[in-house]
Amino acid sequence: MKLVVLFSVTESYRVKLAVALKSFLEAHKDCGKDIAIIIQSADLCEETKGHLVQMLAPYQRCSLSFQDGSGLVRRLKERGFLEFRGNYSCYKFFDLNNVLKDYPDDTVCIISDADSYYRAPVLGAVDSLLSSGKALAMVREPFRCFSLLARERFADWNSGFVAINLGLWRKLEIEKLLFETLEDVKKQEGGRIRITGDQALLTMLCYRHQDFVLTLPIRYNFLPALHFYRYDEFNEIFRTVNVYERTMYEESRADPAFVHLIRGYTFISPWFRHASAPYRKLWRACLRETPFAADWQEERLGLSDYLVSCFVRCAYRVLPFGLYALLYRKATHTE
DSSP, rough: OOOEEEEEEEEEEEGHHHHHHHHHHTTTTSSSSOOEEEESSSSSHHHHHHHHHHHTOTTTTTTEEEEEEEHHHHHHOOOOOHOOOTTSSSGGGHHHHHHTTSSSTTEEEHHHHHHHHESOOOOHHHHHHHHHSSSSEEEEEETOOOSSOOOOOOEEEEEEEEEEEEHHHHHHHHHHHHHHHHHHHHEEEEOOOOOOHHHHHHHHHHHGGGGGEEEOOOSBBBOGGGTTTTTHHHHHOOOOSSSOOOHHHHHHHHHHHHHOOOOOOSSOOTTTOOOOOTTTHHHHHHHHHHHHHGGOOOOOOOHHHHHHHHHHHHHHHHHHHHHHHHHHHHHOOOO
């Protein structure tokens, strides 16, 4: 089995990429496997590439290559795709056959967002995928639900960490099915692409073909906001049934492997000035071990975002939980 890890980023994400990559390398340095790391980008500069190559030098079983993403950007624009948060890097799933064309069918590819931190190896997710006979393995995210092609409320599959059985990806023609899913959205939207980002389209595909996807324990794509709520509190707030089982939820909170550092109402990501625990120190300590430490400056969080986070945390502490949950659902439209 060949193991590949793919990051798709822009130059503006170079520092976050460095931390994600460094933490991955450290978490897997004793795993006993050869790992090919691919970085896909349309604008990564030569200096950044040189620093990344330097980072991999001590890790003898890991190789690094770069994939030019400019061709993908051009094709996406021709098809009418919209940028997502200012770029097209999230749409790597629509170019996977090209990026991995030289790899055999027994390859497993891990797609990893760069706004992440690896606390522990994620090879358990790879083993689970292979033993399941599924094409994809992902974690479900209950904070949002997708409804263009579904009537009932259900949780997104989060695309920040995806393990892919390349042989089944090719056999089932999943890249083709993704484009077909996109065309269905365009028909419903009068020929336009209103929806942006890869996650909604992947969720729609998995909702239609649930036999394709293995749902992973949340330790393989852990959202820090979940540290905030105990299991019963979580269920009362989000009311998304049959997503997480109690033991799995509690074990994942205690020992997450892949942490997806998404900023939310209760968590401020570690690259912001007012970053919140528990990952601020870990992320910044990891950054100091990369060639990018001197290149980084704290990002400023908007005052309104900071005040909302403070208010939510304060309300959680002082209000009866039932009232807090009701207000949270109404404020965030999860009711």
